[in-house]
Amino acid sequence: MELGARKQQIVSAIVDAYIRTGEPIGSKALVCALEQAVSSATIRNDMADLAAAGFLAQPHTSAGRVPTAKAFRFYIDRLLACRPLSERKRAEIDTVLGTAAGDPEKLIAVASDLLARETGVAALAATPDQQQTAVRKIEVLCVGARSAAILLMTENGNLHSRVCRLDAVCDAAVLEQITACLNEQFAGKSLSDIGIAQAQRLLIQVGRFGLSYAPLLTAFVELVNESAQADVQLSGQLNLLQHPDYPVEQARSLLSLLSKREWLDGMLTAHPDGLRVVLGSESPRPELYGSCIIMTRYALGDHENGALGLIGPVRMDYAYAIPRLQYVAKSVGRLLTDLLEG
Numbered sequence: 614m615e616l617g618a619r620k621q622q623i624v625s626a627i628v629d630a631y632i633r634t635g636e637p638i639g640s641k642a643l644v645c646a647l648e649q650a651v652s653s654a655t656i657r658n659d660m661a662d663l664a665a666a667g668f669l670a671q672p673h674t675s676a677g678r679v680p681t682a683k684a685f686r687f688y689i690d691r692l693l694a695c696r697p698l699s700e701r702k703r704a705e706i707d708t709v710l711g712t713a714a715g716d717p718e719k720l721i722a723v724a725s726d727l728l729a730r731e732t733g734v735a736a737l738a739a740t741p742d743q744q745q746t747a748v749r750k751i752e753v754l755c756v757g758a759r760s761a762a763i764l765l766m767t768e769n770g771n772l773h774s775r776v777c778r779l780d781a782v783c784d785a786a787v788l789e790q791i792t793a794c795l796n797e798q799f800a801g802k803s804l805s806d807i808g809i810a811q812a813q814r815l816l817i818q819v820g821r822f823g824l825s826y827a828p829l830l831t832a833f834v835e836l837v838n839e840s841a842q843a844d845v846q847l848s849g850q851l852n853l854l855q856h857p858d859y860p861v862e863q864a865r866s867l868l869s870l871l872s873k874r875e876w877l878d879g880m881l882t883a884h885p886d887g888l889r890v891v892l893g894s895e896s897p898r899p900e901l902y903g904s905c906i907i908m909t910r911y912a913l914g915d916h917e918n919g920a921l922g923l924i925g926p927v928r929m930d931y932a933y934a935i936p937r938l939q940y941v942a943k944s945v946g947r948l949l950t951d952l953l954e955g
Contacts, residue, residue, distance in 0.1 A: 620659050621692060622647055624668055628680045628688040632928050637677035682894040685927055689890050695936045706940060714948045717771050722846045724945050729849025732934045734925030735871060738846040739881040745803050751795040755783040763833050765840055773840040777832035781825035791826060804841040809834045845877045858926035863903060870900040881920035886910055892927055905929050909938055911946035
């Protein structure tokens, strides 16, 4: 159904008012909100047409109308006018993100926390998939009598570590030899090209100490596999409990879904690019009914890679939240690209 200008104004005014108050909106309130000089009777007729077309619902016989999922979709796709961020707000965001500019993992966590505070809903941040990221440097150091730490730095600046228990007393000279062998074998190779078979061949290179230090090589491969996976940061889950739109059981069900990091990563990285808004009724997950997910991706160099998202009630302030999500995504991509190219 194609809506005329006045009916579009009515949908926009009802959605805006409902986002602010959570209450049904009547025709008298709309007369004041609309720019056109029309009567309450005319507005009531238009509202009746919109209800018949599935844009409005009437929760009680004597109540006003509330927007349906169809109205929210039309509003987001056709009518939404986002409120641009002020220079002051941009500077505040840049300052917060700048505190973690040299640490990619910390930057993603800071971005997620920042979005949760700014919007009052839950925020998600997914790091880029690093399967094709190359190894820059490997270090193996003694940290105890029978334990060693493996440090793995990748070309995009990420630093990963793991502590391993050894079958022999830690010998700094042997670890130095293992470090040299690991760098000779794997520096410059993609994480996806490193497996247990390649690591096991190093046992021969370290001579008679090989078997005693075999757990170290196993731990190295596990660290590589872990480093290659995208990570998801989740912040602001408790914000959802403060929204009156969520009954207790619905909030618990949603929080349980958000605890499944693999699902979160798949959801965030499923769409290729741009901004995407998914209303709860459009999701196959019943836990998301009554909720909305806003997602966008950030660019690492010339390629969109990681993703940021917000999860909150359908009655979210989209005009406020979307510009913040987009600006944080742009800033995170710029900081990560600067780090990568530096």
